Amino acid sequence: MVVAPQIDCRGGGRSGGLRAGPHGVHEVSIIGAGLAGYGGTGRADERLEAPVTTAFDPIDLGGIRLHNRIAMAPMTRSRAYAPGLAPTASTAAYYAQRASAGLIVTEGTQPSPVGQGYPDTPGLHSAEQVAAWREVTAAVRTAGGRIFAQLMHTGRIGHPSLLPEGLHPVGPSAVAAKGSVYTANGPKPFVVPRELTEDGIWQTIEDHAAAARNAMAAGFDGVEVHAANGYLTHQFLAPNSNTRTDHWGGDDRRRARFAAELVRAVASAIGPERTGLRISPGKPLGDIDEPEPDATYLELVRALEPIGPAYLHLVEGRDRALTLELRKRFGGAFLLNARAEQGHSGPEQLSLIEDGTADMLSFGALFLANPDLPRRLRLGGPYNSPQRETYYGGDDRGYTDYPALPATEEQ
Numbered sequence: 001m002v003v004a005p006q007i008d009c010r011g012g013g014r015s016g017g018l019r020a021g022p023h024g025v026h027e028v029s030i031i032g033a034g035l036a037g038y039g040g041t042g043r044a045d046e047r048l049e050a051p052v053t054t055a056f057d058p059i060d061l062g063g064i065r066l067h068n069r070i071a072m073a074p075m076t077r078s079r080a081y082a083p084g085l086a087p088t089a090s091t092a093a094y095y096a097q098r099a100s101a102g103l104i105v106t107e108g109t110q111p112s113p114v115g116q117g118y119p120d121t122p123g124l125h126s127a128e129q130v131a132a133w134r135e136v137t138a139a140v141r142t143a144g145g146r147i148f149a150q151l152m153h154t155g156r157i158g159h160p161s162l163l164p165e166g167l168h169p170v171g172p173s174a175v176a177a178k179g180s181v182y183t184a185n186g187p188k189p190f191v192v193p194r195e196l197t198e199d200g201i202w203q204t205i206e207d208h209a210a211a212a213r214n215a216m217a218a219g220f221d222g223v224e225v226h227a228a229n230g231y232l233t234h235q236f237l238a239p240n241s242n243t244r245t246d247h248w249g250g251d252d253r254r255r256a257r258f259a260a261e262l263v264r265a266v267a268s269a270i271g272p273e274r275t276g277l278r279i280s281p282g283k284p285l286g287d288i289d290e291p292e293p294d295a296t297y298l299e300l301v302r303a304l305e306p307i308g309p310a311y312l313h314l315v316e317g318r319d320r321a322l323t324l325e326l327r328k329r330f331g332g333a334f335l336l337n338a339r340a341e342q343g344h345s346g347p348e349q350l351s352l353i354e355d356g357t358a359d360m361l362s363f364g365a366l367f368l369a370n371p372d373l374p375r376r377l378r379l380g381g382p383y384n385s386p387q388r389e390t391y392y393g394g395d396d397r398g399y400t401d402y403p404a405l406p407a408t409e410e411q
């Protein structure tokens with residue numbers, strides 16, 4: 001590895017460092033950054049001409065300095081066992097163990113009681129939850145990390161038995177998803193959701209804004225709006241789950257409107273530089289069918305432009321060309337959860353920072369199983385394997401007991 005002790009990446013362009021977009025990412029100097037992957041002769045003039053940004057270089061995200069470009073992807077763990085669906089001391093330990101990520105994005109948290117689709121997922125809609133999350137963010141901050149809360153409203157993916165008495169899952173249209181949901185009494189078919197009225201839509205948007213304010217009160221660095229993986233906002237984006245004919249459905253621009261209004265409301269509540277958005281164009285999770293996602297998501301990115309959220313987090317599908325197009329058109333930082341040929345994303349994706357495909361990469365299962373993932377990626381492994389049977393619910397096994405590598409002098 002070639003190490004350039006004093007490299008200033010200012011103005012280096014996309015592969016040379018940081019984009020000077022209208023918002024979100026600003027240029028910063030990278031002093032003493034390791035240049036893994038740099039293949040030059042080491043002559044000073046050549047180094048200055050062709051600095052390569054790596055995943056281990058810092059980045060400025062909406063004014064927050066992240067110490068690397070490796071994010072922990074949001075992962076539901078269904079362990080909000082504290083009273084009122086709040087996180088526990090184990091949750092604080094779990095995230096603090098992973099504070100070497102440039103950015104942690106939490107598990108999906110419901111912005112309102114009706115937004116819950118799985119057992120024991122935490123919320124961000126009560127004073128009790130805010131107080132409990134404050135312990136989590138304090139533990140992460142003490143360990144030197146940065147953490148955004150993911151707001152996840154599951155919409156039609158849910159079941160009345162998971163909700164407080166009298167509530168029923170909602171959706172853009174009264175169209176049930178095919179498939180079944182895990183409940184306390186075993187798997188149950190998805191129900192037909194209650195179609196949101198105009199007032200219901202605006203109330204749901206306001207619930208997200210209120211939850212975002214709660215997140216800031218709980219000490220988070222920001223909020224990621226979840227518009228991916230088949231949940232409520234994705235249900236608005238997709239033509240098979242959104243059959244509305246009013247101004248929330250009917251064409252690409254209208255189907256993208258709910259996502260854009262959510263981002264607008266969250267950004268005006270906490271600041272665009274504290275707001276991110278996660279999307280998964282074309283991903284069929286939750287019985288989503290988007291035969292032509294490009295037009296919808298390019299409309300969405302266009303609608304985001306005047307709002308200026310800090311980042312776009314893409315769960316990549318099969319279409320790398322769409323990834324590159326979204327990256328080109330989005331003005332803020334581009335966070336990529338890259339598609340793996342098989343299994344989960346891993347070290348083979350690191351070159352996507354070096355070649356400019358993304359500003360940051362997120363890792364899911366590998367981060368779940370490797371609390372010190374950035375260090376392991378830098379060293380080239382080894383890696384603990386994720387244990388699927390402890391993903392959702394249970395005790396601290398498979399939660400806080402994945403070992404870090406032993407400390408060595410190289411640290």
Ligand SMILES: Cc1cc2nc3c(=O)[nH]c(=O)nc-3n(C[C@H](O)[C@H](O)[C@H](O)COP(=O)(O)O)c2cc1C
Nearest residue numbers: 073074075076107108315337344345363364365391
């Ligand atoms: C246990 C588990 C829970 C997940 N929960 C969420 C979630 O709450 N919100 C979300 O946006 N994605 C969720 N995901 C998807 C991950 O964020 C990520 O997109 C997926 O694991 C693919 O990335 P990977 O190949 O790096 O694991 C979850 C994934 C796993 C493994």
